[in-house]
Amino acid sequence: MGDSKSKNASAAKPDVIVISEAGQEVDKRLDQHMSYEFGGPFGVAAIMTGFPLLMYYLWICLWFYDGHLVYPTALDDVQPFLGRMWSHVQEDANPSLYAWKVYGGNMVFQLFLAWVMPGHIQEGLPVPSLGYKKLIYNCNALGCFYATLATAFTLHYTHTFRLTEILDNFGHLMSVGMIVGFATSFGMYFIGVATGNTIRMSGNFIYDVxxxxxxxxxxxxxxxxxxxxxxxxxxxxxxxxxxxxxxxxEEYGYVTPNMAFMILATGLYLNACAKGEECIPQTWDMYHEKWGFMVIFWNAAGVPFSYIYSIVYMARQDPSKYRFPTPVYVLMFGTLLTAYFIWDTSMSQKSRFKMQTQGITTFRKSFPQLPWSIIKNPTYIQTAHGFVAANRLLTSGWWAYSRKPNYVADWTMSFLWGAIIGTNSIIPYFYSMFFITVLIHRVGRDFERCAIKYGKDWERYCEVVKWKFIPGVY
Structure with missing residues (x-):
């Protein structure tokens, strides 16, 4: 078995031994379909049907009913109620040509920038299904982000495309995003089958999509x-x-602190993803998660059109309805920046640690660089699975106190995105309520996989880092 004593990553040699024979057998097992998740075929079919309907319903409540959850009060009201809901979708959320131009134009522009912009070249982790080949990533998201900012400012300033039109066409854009999510999900499934590049298939069509x-x-x-x-x-x-x-x-002559909060919060999040893009190839999403509806639809429609319900609410309400005393704003902004610091640095610590164990010691510096983003002489538990970055369990920095410190900070930010409008509507809290469900489920999947992969070494790690989320609590 692996040495369960803490070790120093900087003293370790780069991946001399790629993987142990026992580790390769475990990887083969993990790259096979073993059991259904999310309730199996019926569960995923319900998710694929229910989530789009829920997104339409919550948007209608925010856009037309002041954020109140509306519903039929009697059996006789059901049909008229559904008729009103469908009318709202038909009139204000149809996939208009204009929405296709805006949504599609952004996607084409982002693809173009990703193709041509220079970036930081980063190696990914060894991928078992590819014979432990390391894929190469051109990490140019930061340059693309600033190019997008400059382009958007120019278009807005010259009245070529006013940024206010994005929110004005929220429903139409959401429908286009949903169509793109569904089409891409099914398209990638058929491409995978046609090219023979499938992996971990269950044999059930809808589940595999x-x-x-x-x-x-x-x-x-x-x-x-x-x-x-x-x-x-x-x-x-x-x-x-x-x-x-x-x-x-344009309407009031000023921007409320609540809206400024959301601009700051979303801007920090996007910039963090862009500035630390070279860390993403080290994550579970790139290393193990397949590109199906679960990921595709949520990126195309779920995240952009359900995580910012507070923005939709504020766009339809007078600012007096969600104004806070100054101390509350100080608390909100302070908590946001604290949570962001923990999230940013914890993500960086783990990703840089994996890079260190790959022999990478020089890291890209992009704005803003936060203190404690890189742990000097980190300790870890070496597993018997093999001597590669993915097989060493970090026990330093934030990761000495919690197995998922990044999740705690990430969820805190999601809660603040709803709390910024107070208690006027529960709908802006959808993001945090949905997110905690996703995180708990994901942690279960992750820990189950780690228990299979690392065996007794995982048990030793859980003894060293006792708390899943919040030290002393859970």
């Missing part, structure tokens, strides 16, 4: 899975926030 068929789809130099994770959802989220600020300024 949901979970995905392909692990690392690429278009030329672009890794589509990583591109879609950063360039599509968070760009839309940020510009929806900016659109809300522009609308307030």
């Amino acid at each position: 949901f979970m995905g068929a392909i692990l690392n789809p690429r278009l030329g130099p672009i890794d589509l899975k990583m591109w879609a994770e950063v360039r599509v959802p968070w760009v839309i989220v940020f510009f929806l926030s900016v659109s809300g600020g522009c609308k307030q300024y």
Whole structure:
């Protein structure tokens, strides 16, 4: 078994032994379909049907009913109620040609930038299904982000495309995003089957569309899975926030602290993803998660059009309805920046640790660089699975206190995105309520996989790092 004593990563040699024979057998097992998740075929079918309907319903409640949850009060009201809901979708959320131009134009522009912009070249972790080959990633999201900012400012300033129009067409854009999510999910499934690049298939059509068929789809130099994770959802989220600020300024002559909070929060999140893009190839999403509906739809529609319900609420309400005393704003901004610091540095610590164990000691410096982002002389538990970055369990920095410190900070930020409008509507809290469910489920999947992969070494790690989320609590 592996040495369960803490070790020093900087003293370890780069991956001399790629993987042990026992480790290779475990990897083969993990790269096979073993059991259904999410309730199996019926569960994923319900998710694929229910989530789009829920998104339409919550948007209608925010856009037309002041954020109140509306419902029929009697059996006789059901049909008229459904008729009103459908009428709202038909009139204000149809996939208009204009929405296709805006949504599609952004996707084409982001693909173009990702293809041509120079970036930081980063190696990924060894991928078992590819014979432990390390894929190469061109990490140019930061340059693309600033190019997008400059382009958007120019278009807005010249009245070629006013940023206020993004929020004005929220429903139409959401429908286009849903169509793109469904079409891409089914399209990637059929491409995977046709090219023979499938992995971990269950044999059930709808379940395999949901979970995905392909692990690392690429278009030329672009890794589509990583591109879609950063360039599509968070760009839309940020510009929806900016659109809300522009609308307030045009209507009232000022931007409320609440809207400024959301612009800052979404801007920090997008910039963090872009500036630390070279860390993403080290994550579970790139290393193990397939590119199916679960990931594709959420990037195309779920994240951008359900995480920022507070923006939609503020766009339809008078600022007096959600105004806070100054001390509350101080607390909100302070908590946001604290949570962001923990999230940013904890993500960096783990990713840089994995890079260190790959022999990478020089890291890209991009704005803003935060203190304690890189742990000097980190300790870890070496597992018997093999001497590669993915097989060493970090026990330093934030990761000495919690197995998922990044999740705690990430969820805190999600809660603040709803809390910024107070208690006027429960709908803006959808993000945090949904997110905690996803995180708990994901932790279960992750820990189960680690228990299979590392065996007694995982048990030893859990003894060293006792708490899953919050030290002393859980």
